[in-house]
Amino acid sequence: MTPESKRTGLVAVKVGMTSTWDEHGVVMPLTVLWVDDCEVVQLKTEVNDNINSLQLGAGSKRAKNVNGRLLGHFANLGVPIKDKLSEFRVSEDALMPVGTPLNVSHFVAGQYVDIQGVSKGKGFQGVMTRWGFRGGPASHGATKSHRGAGSTGQCQDPGRTFKGKKMAGRMGNKKRTVQSVWVWKVDPARNLMFVLGQVPGNRGGFLRVKDAIRKKPDMDRTPFPTYILPQDELWEDMPVLTAPARKNYWDRFNKAM
Template sequence: MTAIWDKWGARIPMTVLWVNDNHVIQVKSLEKHGHVALQIGAGQKKAKQLTKPELGHFKAAGVPLKRHLAEFPVTEDALLPVGTEISVRHFQPGQYVDITGITTGKGFQGGMKRWGFAGMPASHGASLSHRSLGSTGGRQDPGKVFKGKKMAGHMGAVRRTVKNVWIYKIEPERDLLWVRGQVPGHKGNFVYIKDAFYKKPDLSVLPFPTYFASADDDTSPLIAELGETDPYLQE
């Protein structure tokens, strides 16, 4: 993560994502697979790190060996040929996207860290139980701890989606995507980026079905407008 400052001096947190060598690996059709989708591969991997079925899958597609595969449902008019590169220009500054990833694992944590419990009194009468969970159920009635009770346990390492993430800047030369706010996971994780569900993009502005690069493309960064509203102005 990093941050930028607008012309009024307000700090805006940013996360920089690397669109690392994404290619279409497989096209799934309604007739053959029962659904319409594109399988996208990202990253690089050595042949000795892959199984024979994985090697055959990539060689049949004629693409470099990939570290990670993901499937994205699309409409039939958005299908792309196998081997097509999905670059950072697939998105546009100012667009909203949903980003899915695996959150950072925290291990086994207590009730205060995991659920935000207040804990016991930190003064007299709470000997060695300052961070205790407290009561978890009744006595004879109901005679059990209900399922789903907030208690100590494993925290993090779950799939989560951050919705309506705003794209601030695109750097085609370095394949970088700047988005406002945080995304799930730690540094080095793979994340899934797709069009926002609640803030649909304008298809007349986006390159549909994707952006096809040419030799004379301009690789200068594309930056979205931050707006003309002073965040410090009191109404």
């Protein structure tokens, strides 16, 4: 492992949200992530594909619900049909063979991760809901126009509406990334991971989870390239790991008092 080593992430499912209290009595909103049968589907190397990357698959799907190209892709690689595919760029020393399973033990409690997903779709919304405009007066002759955007263009010069103008339109349903999300607990037996705060997407949606860019993990604590379960152990026998309370948050609370 070199200082430039970069390992893969995980493909997880958003289960929902819950909350708990830390040892100081501070409530923590948590999002529960489930890693559903995640494994390496395809291996790409610099020699053959001009890139070092791993394609991961998660979940399962019936063959009748998959198009012919994907069926051929899974058949040629000799892996089961997956519901979600996602590719991660890695360093050369982090490459793993096809079929390698990945568990939530890939991450450790207390580290930070970046989580990417598709945000909830809100449909077509006006400027007040989409951009937070205050709207116009709702009296004195304003007939059904108090929630309008108002003027969007100019007069004769330049006589057009600039690109990127905040107007009504489709809201949500876009790829979004939440950076530096704190991992509070890792449960290898149930393949669950609890992270602090919210993540994009609906319940049941797939997410990309990888090491944080801004708050890099301690490579001496995190398994590289991933956690490999010993032959004489079972996932059900592994303990639940919980991170200690964050001291920086507690210090800020004491200063406010």
